Amino acid sequence: MENIRFWTIDLCEIRIGGVDLIKAIRVSSKDDVATVLSDVLAGEEVEILTEEMEPYMQITATEKIPFGNKIALKAIDADTPLLKYGYKIGITTQKIGLGDLVHIHNVRSEAVEIPSQIKEEIIRIMGIAMDNRRY
Numbered sequence: 001m002e003n004i005r006f007w008t009i010d011l012c013e014i015r016i017g018g019v020d021l022i023k024a025i026r027v028s029s030k031d032d033v034a035t036v037l038s039d040v041l042a043g044e045e046v047e048i049l050t051e052e053m054e055p056y057m058q059i060t061a062t063e064k065i066p067f068g069n070k071i072a073l074k075a076i077d078a079d080t081p082l083l084k085y086g087y088k089i090g091i092t093t094q095k096i097g098l099g100d101l102v103h104i105h106n107v108r109s110e111a112v113e114i115p116s117q118i119k120e121e122i123i124r125i126m127g128i129a130m131d132n133r134r135y
Contacts, residue, residue, distance in 0.1 A: 021047040028086030033070035040065040070102035
């Protein structure tokens with residue numbers, strides 16, 4: 001039981017030099033994405049932590065990323081396997097930039113096919129700006 005790590009809301013933000021940094025966790029060193037621990041606005045700095053809770057990198061969010069969603073840790077080409085937890089969780093459907101939201105609008109699950117009507121509703125509810133993107 002002593003090896004169990006409990007994460008709390010205290011990890012969501014850290015104060016450095018008078019600036020609050022939003023946190024995200026990269027679960028595996030192989031991962032292309034990290035999970036944000038609070039809502040992130042476009043332009044906000046996000047501190048990425050490793051699975052050991054050590055600082056890994058700091059990136060700027062390019063768009064709004066809701067709590068619990070994924071932020072890209074690097075630029076990723078279209079039709080590329082996407083890794084989280086060290087395993088492939090889907091295939092990118094378009095180019096994803098460093099700091100972009102990674103979700104159903106730019107990744108296709110290989111485990112389950114999500115009907116387009118449901119994708120459209122999720123995108124609408126989350127307020128994802130589609131611009132010229134396809135899903």
